[in-house]
Amino acid sequence: MDVLSRYDEAARERLVAEPPKRVDAPTRAPFERDRARVVHAAASRRLAAKTQVVDPRADDFVRNRLTHSLEVAQVARDLSRALGSQPDLAETAALAHDLGHPPFGHNGERALAAIAEDCGGFEGNAQTLRLLTRLEAKTFDADGASVGLNLTRATLDACTKYPWTRAEAPASGKFGVYADDLPVFGWLRAPAPPGTRQCLEAQVMDLADDVAYSVHDVEDGIVAERVDLTRLDPAAVWETVRGWYLPDATDDELDEVLAGLRTQESWPTTSYDGSRRGQAALKNLTSDLIGRFCGAAQHATFAAGDGPFARYEADLVVPERTRLEIAVLKGIAAHYVMQAEDRIALMVRQRELVAELVAVLLDRGPDVLQRPFGDDWRSAADDAARLRVVVDQVASLTDASAVAWHTRLTSR
Known part of the structure; x- marks a missing residue:
């Protein structure tokens, strides 16, 4: 059986239907198109300057989030092929799995999680879903709202490492969707059996x-x-x-x-x-x-x-x-x-920097945000929504740009 035939029309569906490509354009399957969209996303390029474990500026050998994602993608593709599933799906999910991670790796994630308590928390995997379906704009729906990269249902489902909300999170605290992204989450999970099973x-x-x-x-x-x-x-x-x-x-x-x-x-x-x-x-x-x-x-x-x-x-x-x-x-x-003394001292300062940067952006407002986030701020309904916009902005930054923004906005 052809591998692609195991994925029905619902698996290949997109939030916004797309017309067929030109007859002279290269012929690619839907999941191959999804992979290309993730590879070409701006968020993918930013991973090259985001910490995996050690600051990518510290040494030219250590892995950054991009090289880690490429290695995960290779492992996922090989294992998927060996099992007989669609390798483009597993590879795209692997390429995308860290897109939502903020500067300074898991340390930055912990800092934003504490800061974002009043707007539903922060989790790198939930941020990935938000980025793929909203922030990394490629397609808009009939109401003029961004649907992100407009990936297929099966690809978005494969990218959902933690298919549950914050309220349903286990002791680890990991979750895969924010409250205001529940509509698209419900759409991508529609064919899934009840519960929190991963595809x-x-x-x-x-x-x-x-x-x-x-x-x-x-x-x-x-x-x-x-x-x-x-x-x-x-x-x-x-x-x-x-x-x-x-x-x-x-x-x-x-x-x-x-x-x-x-x-x-x-x-x-x-x-x-x-x-x-x-x-x-x-x-x-x-x-x-x-x-x-x-x-x-x-x-x-x-x-x-x-x-x-x-x-x-x-x-x-x-x-x-x-x-x-x-x-x-x-x-x-x-x-x-990770527990080395020099790392612990550095991580404390990184969390302080993230907190100070969020505070100054909240104080200065939309004019100091990048245009898309400034627009989101102006359409936000309340303080919690504005906090989410600032968290989205900070999460998009690389390690170096977070430091540069902090220096520029705080003069230190």
Whole structure:
């Protein structure tokens, strides 16, 4: 069966119907068009100057949000193809999954979440949906309102990592839609079964994000000489793992998981020395770990059912051992990189900068905002709506532009 035929007319529908392209234009399937729209979006280019873990200006090796998204997209496309689902959907979701992240990575996200309490909070994934369906304007509806990039229903659904509202959010606090974006959320979720189940393509994107995040953050930490896999302090790392990811994990359980990872043939036995041989060994390790995690999920998914593996006809199955291995790698990076003393001091200042920038923009009003956000301010009905406009503006900035705006508007 042709893969595209597994996606019906409803999956290919757009909020605003579009006429056929010229007969002399390149022929592309709807999901290929969606991918191109995300690639060419201004928000995608801005990711190159947004923090993944370390400030992208700090080193020319470390990953930024754009390089991370490209790596997630490659993992998602390969896994999707192996499962027999539509690879353009999973790849586009991966390319888009961090578009809503503000300057300074998750640190900036936490700052805006606190600031935006009075207008419904802030969450990078909810901001992604807002950007794709409103802020990144390409198409307008009959009432003159922007519908963003006017992506297909299946693509928007695949981009929805957390298909629930803030009120429905679990203990993590993660959610995927703001209250004033509920109409488009209801439209894209119309074919979904009741509840908060992700479509298969979103599940693939979600796993690809976790895999890339866990493996590549450790790689960045090794090259930055903050992580040495041959000299770990398991007791300290396990405290971080419990505090950040697995609150109920025991030392014995995590010791066993680490021992299993160490059986990977490419796991290092000597410290990284920066030589070409060392670089090759590190790259082989990252490749092997990605293959290990995705291969385990692929085999478990095939073992659980016959498919077809598309939309809501199947679920991605990730073995519990694989989830534990990913969490251990995340914990290693968190302990040695994110919790380092120099990082903690910098993160405090970043949150202060975001708060001060929001305050001065609220005080100065629409004339200091970029034109689209100034227009949104002037049409806002109340203070909460105006706060949301300012949050949208700040979230759109890169790390460097946030600093520049702060300096220009506060004179320091």
